[in-house]
Amino acid sequence: MHLLALVFGIVLLPAAYPLKCFRCIPASSGTCEDTEKECPSSSYQCGALRITSYAGGSKLADVHMKTCFLADQCVEGSVNLGISRTVLTSKCCASELCNTQHAPEPNQTSPNGKRCYHCNGLKCTATLNCRGSEDHCISKTVSSGGKKAIMKGCASRDMCTNSQNPQIRGAIGGEVTCCQGDFCNSASSTSAGLLLLVAPLASLIALS
Template identity: 60%
Template sequence: MYLLTLVLGIVLLPEAFTLRCYECTPGVTGTCTETTTQCPSEKNQCAALRVMSYAGGSKLADITGKSCAVSEECGEHSLNFGVSRTVVASKCCSSDLCNTQRVPEPSKTNPNGRKCFTCDGQTCTKTLNCEGNEDHCISATVSTGGQKVTVKGCASKVICTNKELAQIMGLTGVDMSCCQGDYCNSASSTSAGLMLLVAPLISLVLS
């Protein structure tokens, strides 16, 4: 009997120590309806999220959300296609229902020395100077208006390795590959118009 109790205790113990967090899916209005959720793992923290998208120096979207998160998702992560840039900023905390705070605007970033190919509407041979913690080159194929469009640029590591974060960025149902090293996302031609390159951002705003 003692052994059974011990085994049950070991099995149930991790669940007992997971956090309860506020959860809400980002909406177009920039606000969300809160619910509470029990995080799936003791490694999770509570997180307040803010997703901001920019194109041509203008802000296209500013969306908030809340969820459970693992430590590598916390902080600022960005996806940069040159004509558009999306930043996910997460503020994490480690007590029940602590993710009530609003995440501040992302900090101003500077080029970090890494270089990747980007597309300008006709070809994908232009150089994009990566910013902040964008340490990977990315190449993605999105479908829009019945056409497949290639987009290339820079991305933070966690966007390449975390499918949920990639979905938050608007990269749902796309072929995506990342690599490390200058210009590793090889140049190629594309017939896409310039506005089609912001398709991931448009899908993000409309979702």
């Protein structure tokens, strides 16, 4: 009798259907309107992502997006290059059309005691105090007009270890090597870090 009840219980369990989420991918104007989207599978949840960039004390950009996310795409962290700092915040949920709100404003952070090199002009020997969750040093190579430039700074662990995350690739840009330890991103360092093959922010739109 108990076995029969168990079999009926399993048969009558609701199937795991994909969620419907709000989708809002900003156009070139930086604005968008919410539409409904069915996620590709039941592995996805609804989410909102915010990418905020600062230079000094001024906010340069504040981009919001909503769509379906895998669990490992709901990330938070920052990349600090001294002259600029980019912060990712996210808010994910697991019920139908639950991503009504934007991701939160980044918290104010203080120096955490870790230090990395950053570039001032062509010299990359200036000292940068890492902030908040930034526990790695980075070196980033960017190409422009056929020339390559190197930038150095601090980054959060998630920005380094989650190399397949399209949100991180779009936010960072360039080729990035990460390492742990104060000043490990010096020009003379030959230790192998994690190489992120990054793509422009447009990859976020194409993948969503």
